[in-house]
Structures are given as structure tokens and as C-alpha cells.
Amino acid sequence: MEDRPDAQPERVGLRVRAFSAADSARWDAFVDSSPEATFFHRAGWRRVIEEGLRHPCRYLLAERDGEIEGILPLAEVRSRLFGHALVSAPCCVYGGVAAANEEARRELTREAVRLAEQLRVDALEMRNRRPIRPDWPTKALYVTFRKAIGERDEDNLKAIPRKQRAMVRKGIDAGLSSRLVDDPDLFFAIYSESVRNLGTPVFSRRFFRVLFDEFRADSEISVIAGPGADIAAVMSFYFREEVLPYYGGSRREARALKGNDFMYWDLMCRAAARGARIFDYGRSKVGTGSYDFKKNWGFTPEPLYYEYHLVKASEMPEVNPKNPKYRYFIEAWKRLPLPIANAVGPLLARNLG
Numbered sequence: 001m002e003d004r005p006d007a008q009p010e011r012v013g014l015r016v017r018a019f020s021a022a023d024s025a026r027w028d029a030f031v032d033s034s035p036e037a038t039f040f041h042r043a044g045w046r047r048v049i050e051e052g053l054r055h056p057c058r059y060l061l062a063e064r065d066g067e068i069e070g071i072l073p074l075a076e077v078r079s080r081l082f083g084h085a086l087v088s089a090p091c092c093v094y095g096g097v098a099a100a101n102e103e104a105r106r107e108l109t110r111e112a113v114r115l116a117e118q119l120r121v122d123a124l125e126m127r128n129r130r131p132i133r134p135d136w137p138t139k140a141l142y143v144t145f146r147k148a149i150g151e152r153d154e155d156n157l158k159a160i161p162r163k164q165r166a167m168v169r170k171g172i173d174a175g176l177s178s179r180l181v182d183d184p185d186l187f188f189a190i191y192s193e194s195v196r197n198l199g200t201p202v203f204s205r206r207f208f209r210v211l212f213d214e215f216r217a218d219s220e221i222s223v224i225a226g227p228g229a230d231i232a233a234v235m236s237f238y239f240r241e242e243v244l245p246y247y248g249g250s251r252r253e254a255r256a257l258k259g260n261d262f263m264y265w266d267l268m269c270r271a272a273a274r275g276a277r278i279f280d281y282g283r284s285k286v287g288t289g290s291y292d293f294k295k296n297w298g299f300t301p302e303p304l305y306y307e308y309h310l311v312k313a314s315e316m317p318e319v320n321p322k323n324p325k326y327r328y329f330i331e332a333w334k335r336l337p338l339p340i341a342n343a344v345g346p347l348l349a350r351n352l353g
Contacts, residue, residue, distance in 0.1 A: 014069065014103055016111045019046070019059035023068075027061065030068040032240075036099065038129075039239035040092035041073055044214040048091075049075045052207035053350045055090060060111055062104040070104030072097045072112060076119060079351035083317055086116045087125045091203070093144060093246075093283040093304070095127035109133070113309050122313035128305040136307040137316050143301035145281035145294040146242075153269045164261070164296045171262025177225050178266045184208040187221045187247075190233040192342050194249025199330030201345035201352065208235070208247070222270075224254070224263045232259040236267055242278040243271035260293070 019027065024043040031037040046057045055075045062070040073089045088095035099105035109132075116124035126132065129144070149156050157165060181187070185205065192202040212219055215237055224232040234248035245267055250259050268279055281299055284291040295301060308316050333341065 014062055014064045014107055016060055016062045016107050019043075019057075019061055019071075023061060026068055027059075027071060030071055030100075031098065034071075034098045034100065036097075037071070038094040038098075039237055039242070039244060040089060040094045041071060041098050042215075042239075045073060045089060045092065048207070048211050048214050049089065052204070052210040053090060055350070058086070058115060060108055060115075062099070062108050069101060070097055070099030070108050072108045074112060074115070076121070077351055081348070082351045083122045083313070084120075085123050085125055085317065086112070086119060086121045088112075088127060091207075092127065093142075094129055096129075096132060096307075097126070105132070116309060116311050121311050123311060123317060124309040125317075126307045126309075128307060129302075131305045131307070133307050133309075136309055139306045139308070139316055140303065141285055142283050142304040142306065143286060143291070144283050144304055145297075145299035145301060147279050147281075147297075147299045148277060149268060149272050149279045150277075151272055153272065156268055156272060157265075159298060160265075161296060161298050164298070167258045167261040168265045171258035171265070174257045174262075175227070176231075176257060176259060176262045178222050178263070179225070181221050181223050184212045184221065184235075186223060186230075187212075187233045187235055190223070190230060190251060191235075191247055191249035192345075193251055193338055196336065196338055196341040196345075197252065197334060199332075199334040201333065201348040202342060203349045204346035205342075207346070207350075211235075222263065222267060224250075224259050224266070226253060226257050226259060229253065231257060232263045234263055234267060236271075238271070238274070238276065241276055242280050243267065243274075243276040244280045244282060246282060264297075 027043040031041045046059055049055050050057050055077050058074045058076060060072040060074060061068050073095060074086055075090050077087055077090050078084045097105045097108045099108065112124055160168065188205050188208050195202045212221065212235065218238045219235065221233060221235050223230050231254040232250035234245045236243055236245045245264060248263065254260060271279065281294045283304065284294060
């Protein structure tokens, strides 16, 4: 029988396979078009995780007729101290499957479960912004803070609650200033001191170099100067119409000068002028200082749904600073000399993200 001229080609079935470097452009094109995808779904994170954290990535994609219908960034994290997990994705706030349809979501999840069981990890962790698998254990530990911003600085300032707005004005009145730099090492000098003071191990200097280099076109580093010295810095990323101040820190001198308040206000103004309409303040643990700080800016906490498929583990892993067993470690870490903290911290931090 002859084919009819108007006959449609038969669609082949959906296929899930491993990502390859040749898929990068198609992968990112899907990310750009998918409402579910986030900055952390971009293909460049594969390089950041592998080169910056030394974790093997196992990215998956679902395609049909040569078109991608879903993606899942995964990385394997193995640590003698903190266990063995397959995570979507380490050091990223958001992750999980981004899919054009439920079939792609289902098949990608199924393949991730199969891979987790093949690797004999403790657990598969999916960092979702909405509940996907209510039958899986879920950790109600983290929230995210996102808020619309407008074009006019005066409107954005008025939207900040009065007490916090006063902190911003104090920073302005203190004569603080900002400058953009193209130097991750300058950022690292401030950020590493900040996280040491909080009792948290820092990622390696190499990690921030790779991260900034990979997303250079959509990133910026802002340094805040006080009287005679730099007091704060933030590394931010732009994605669609969003700005994400992802890694930020300050020295102790910044507290009295309201350096953090000024830093984020300065970024909001610059981002609004650049066309950003969503300010993503990022993840915080409920009941922490950063949680209160962001809420005081008038941001409403939105729950994150970190869902787990348990393989070897009998319960969800609790690798976070709120775990009581880490309390003494945190207090001891705050007292470490900075060079020692910066030398030892990356060995731990790479498995904590």
C-alpha cells in the first residue's frame, strides 16, 4: 500500500537516557521554555558540580521524536561522614524533574529510582518547589522567599516593612557604596569569613571560580565598602526575569553599619533597572536568623518539598545544622582560625550542599 501524501509519521515512544555533552544546547533550550525549570536546571551546573565539588553527575533526559520532553539533573554524593545519596541537585535550592507532561515526569522518576537502587545509595533526594510524590517521605525543613519587584526604586522601598526599611536607610546614611567586581577570590575572602563566623564549613575557592566562570554572562559579584574596608559581598544570578542573590556574606563590621540590608537593597535596585521582576531571596531553614531576616523584608515563606525515596536508609537523612548532634561542632568551628577553616572546610562542605 502506498503512503498517503498527507499521512502523519508515527510517533515513537518516549525514551529516557543519560545526558551527554552534545545535548547541552537542547537541554538549555528546554529549560528556557519549561515553566517548571529553574536556574538550577541549567546544563552548566553539571560542570560546576563535577569540577567544583567532585561529585559524579548522572543527568537524565526524556525525549520523543528527537524532542526533549523532560529533564532531571542528578548527582551522586558519597561521604563517610554524611552518607551516600543521589540528589537533584547538590548545592542547589531547587531541583527534581522538569517535564512537559506527566508521562515524562513518571518515566524520569522511575529511572531515577532504578538508578538509586542500582547504586545502593541511602536515599534519592528530589528538591521540589511543589509536592510531586506525596507517598514519599518529605522534609519540612526549608522554605524559599520570592517576591515581585517593580520598575521604580521608590515603590520597592515602600514595599519593605517600616522597621526593615529604616535599616536600609541607615546603611545608605552610613555612606556605604557598592561596586561590581570580576573576581571570585575577592568575594571568597569575605564570604568564607562570614560562614566561619556562623559555624559552617565553606565551599572551596575552586568551586566559586568554576561557578562564576560557568555562568559569567548571567552572574555578578557585588562588594560593599564601608569606611576604609570592604564589609560584605554577594554573588547573584539572573534567570529569565528573576534575580537570585545566592551566596552572600559579611564581616562583623557590617552589623553596625547595616551592611547586609544595604547590600540587598542595592542589588534590588540594580536588578529592577536590568528588568528583573522577581527577587528570589533563596532558601532558609525555618526558625533561623536568615529566615527572620528575609521575612522582615516583607517576603512570605513558601514551603519547599524535599522528597525522598529510601533505599538503604530507614529514615530521611538529617545532614543540616539544626540536627542537635552537630551543635558542638558548629560552636567549635566558629572559633577556628580562618586559614584553617578555609583549608578544612571544603572537604566537608562539598558533601553538605
